[in-house]
Amino acid sequence: MHPMMNIAVRAARSAGNILLRYYERTDTLKVTQKGLNDFVSEVDRASEQAIIDTLRSSYPNHAILAEESGNKSGNDYQWIIDPLDGTTNYLHGFPQFSISIALKHRGVLEHGLVYDPLRDEIFTASRGEGALLNDRRIRVTNRKSLDGALLGTGFPYRDQSHLDAYLGMFRALIKDTAGIRRPGSAALDLAYVAAGRLDGFWELGLSEWDFAAGALLVKEAGGTVSDINGGGRFFETGNIIAGGLRLHSAMASVIRPHLTDHLRG
Known part of the structure; x- marks a missing residue:
């Protein structure tokens, strides 16, 4: 696995631990409404900060685009972070949410991961190297039409x-x-x-x-x-x-x- 992907995995797991820690007591979380049907909680922010801290410890000069903290300038590398995709699900105890981290270099996607902490499933991909689920190669289906899709x-x-x-x-x-x-x-x-x-x-x-x-x-x-x-x-x-x-x-x-x-x- 590419060294940058290793750091991203470490960041995702750190954030995942935070999400799991609060998942059974979401009623105690402070929740703010950002817009119509769009919410953010303190766990979103804590998850995002854990990811940013991990990435910054290895790549302090990289730019970061994150859902809760916006766009932070840097060099030709840019991390794109969603610390909790499925906040409404999470706050209702509906078991479908994830962490998403991607890396662009000069505008080109180079690495990406999606982590489901409840199932401990981590999906990873690096440009030109295929996609994996927990280190097992994955492929899209070869379905040819909408029939049965x-x-x-x-x-x-x-x-x-x-x-x-x-x-x-x-x-x-x-x-x-x-x-x-x-x-x-x-x-x-x-x-x-x-x-x-x-x-x-x-x-x-x-x-x-x-x-x-x-x-x-x-x-x-x-x-x-x-x-x-x-x-x-x-x-x-x-x-x-x-x-x-x-x-x-x-x-x-x-x-x-x-x-x-x-x-x-």
Whole structure:
């Protein structure tokens, strides 16, 4: 494993210990509402600080983009951190949340991990080296069509301006699939696509820290990641489709008629 990935794993495990420590007593946590249906707790901040401290101890000059503390300047390396993806799940005791850490070098994703502390599953990927789950190589499924596919998604909950378009996509996709799941952690959903547990995934309005690591996992597991139009601007738009090559194409073709002018733009 690359030395930078080793440090990221150490950071994720440190943060995971904090999440597990408070998981059975979330009713004691101080929670603040950041926006519509968007919450942050003291455990989010403690988890993020543990990650930053670990990364800074080895790479003090690297830039950091983190969900709770924003963008911190540095050199050509930038860490992208979500210390608790699935905060609402966590606060309700719903056992689906994760930690996401990615590293860009001069704008190119080089390393990414998604850690599920409850199951002690750590998904890792380094550019050009494939994707792993607990050191076992993983691959996306080779499903060729929506028939029998299991998809993951996330309902728009912060910005609902595209809700009608999203519901149109949902209705169109659910007709031909084996089912659609909405577990509540986009990072973990993308890791599941990489591991073949889901055949595909789509969501609108994500932030970079939600999907940076997961996108690299899917790509390194042999899959395709695009924006909602099928192009490469998902880092700019936050709208994403992911899956195996043929399944991704099938999803994109069904989604396309439901795109508004704004989503196309």
